[in-house]
Amino acid sequence: MELDRHPLAHLRRQHNWSMADLAHLLRAQARARGLRSGIDRNRVWRWENGTTPNEESQTLLADLLGVPVVVTEQLRWPDWLPAFEQPRPFSPSGSRAALREVQVTRMDRRSFLVLSSSTLVDLAADWARIEPRHLDQALGGRQGVDTELLEWLERRSLELRTMSSGPHSHVASLIDAHLHTTVDLIAQDRYAPEAGRRLHAVAADLAHVAGWLRFDADRHADAQRHWQAAxxxxxxxxxxxxxxxxxxxxxxxxxxxSRPADAVRILEHARSRTRAPAARSLLDVRRARACAVLQDRSGTQRALASAEAELERVRPQSTPPVVSWMSVADVNADAGRCWLDLGDPARAGTVIGAGLRELDPRRARTKAVFLTYRAEGALHSRDAAAAAADARAALDTALGSGAARCVDLVSAFISRLDERTEQPIVELRAYARDSLAE
Structure with missing residues (x-):
């Protein structure tokens, strides 16, 4: 893959336009506006080789590509071009462009995805094979961010990550404000190399947490942008x-x-460069989940065994904050979901129950998901009372967490019970109607 190609050249290839074709289309766009334009093939060539188009030319191009004016105003040329269905290159400029993407306000449909299957896999592959020596060349510039400011940003980032797991209603706005401030500092490019590394670490942490808050709100395209930036x-x-x-x-x-094959391919690349056992354990659990959906029993078992083995190697003092929460509870409960997908509800119920008993009580969103899984397993085992009790607890927990993703999950499970006539299920449906109507 050509990582350094100009996004305008990529767009032309997407539309099968030559430079002359694009110039012709832009001249027609100008005529439709009652304007005259001298755009020709040579000018397009100069744009793709470092020259910035004037404001009128950018307006014509934005009209042709259907890009809203607000996006062209919020992102500089060429970052507003809708070319990056492709991953951003892993260079300082590519990373700054990915970070600036999270500063743009968009009206995404809840289920819309901005990155395709191939793009997600390419992003993981590019990161996995990028040469470590490039890291040493990534940052530079003049001193401009002092130690006091850096330390303050780092403390706030850690505090906000901790707060994000709770029911704090304004934490998302606080995270976004700190992330945007950090991205602005990075864009100014006035810092020594070590300060730049620390600024990017703060941005990565905040973008990662912000992505999860958007995922929990069913804002999937926005979550993708934030995780890509992270x-x-x-x-x-x-x-x-x-x-x-x-x-x-x-x-x-x-x-x-429902794209488990993509998940397996992404995780193959992602795991190749991890250092912390807790991180490898998490990736193994997620691989097991994807394999189970694909009905790959042996792949699921291997991934779960590896997740347990890696967890035994974890030492809290050397575990990074991003995976400090990873525990036996997570392996057990996610293993239960795997066994449900593989048609073994009794085994699923046992391990999910163990996971719930060991789960940190502050992790309400995770608890709601695991309770929904256990309710599903109980239903498969024909235990309507247990299924109703777990679904009710899951709904209460999900509503208390404020996570739309979790509410949707348990609501979808309850909606599948419409034809059931057992008394506990009838009572559950009535309870759900009342709870969701409030």
Whole structure:
């Protein structure tokens, strides 16, 4: 893949336009506006080789490509071009462009995805094969961010990550404000190399957390943009584990949205450069989940065995914050989901129950998901009372967490019970109607 190609050249190839074709279309666009334009093939060539088009030419091009004016105003040339169905290159400029993407306000449909299957896999592959020596060439510039500011940003980032797991209603706005401030500091390019590394580490951490808040709100395209930005920023910060975890989040999202084959391919690349056992354990669990959906029993068993083995190697003092929450509870409960997908509800119920008993009570969103899985397993085992009890607890927990993704999950499960006439199920449906109507 050509990582350094100009996005305008990529767009031309997408539309099968020569430089002359594009110039002709832009002249026609100008005539439709009652304007005269001297755009020709040579001018297009200059744009693709470092010259910035004037404002009128950019307006004509935006009209032709259907890009809203607000996007061209918020992103500089050529970053507003809708060419990056392709991954951003893992260079300082490519990473800055990926980070600036999260500053743009968009009206995404809840289920829309901005990155295709091939793009997600390419992003993971590019990161996995990028030469480590490029990291040392990534940052530079003049001193401009002092130690006091850096330390403050780092403290706030860690505090906001901790707060994001709770029911704090304004934490998303606080995270976005700190992320945008950090991206602005990076864009100014006035810092020494070590300060730049630390700034990118803060940006990666905040973008990663912001992606999860959007995923929980069913804002999938926005989550993808933030996780892609987190991969880029973590790469510039030399944080391989955080980059790998952000890639694994994209894989988890792919499985959640019924694209498990994409998840397996992403995770193969992501795991190749992890350092922390907790990170490898997390990636193994997510691979197991994808394999189970694909009905790959042996692949699921291998991944779960590896996840357990890696977890035994974890040492809290050397575990990065991004995976400090990873525990036996997560392996057990996700293993239960795997056994459900593979048609073994009794085994699923046992391990999900163990996971729930061991789960940190502060992780309400995770609890809601695991309770829904256990309710599904109980239903497969023909235990209507247990299924109704778990579904009711899952709904209460999901509503208390405020996570639309979790509410949708348990609501979808309850909606599948419309034809059931057992008394506990009838009562559950009535309870759900009342709870969701409030």
């Amino acid at each position: 991969v880029h920023a973590a790469h510039q910060a030399r944080d391989r584990d955080l980059a790998a975890v952000a890639l694994s989040d994209l894989a988890y999202q792919a499985t959640w949205l």
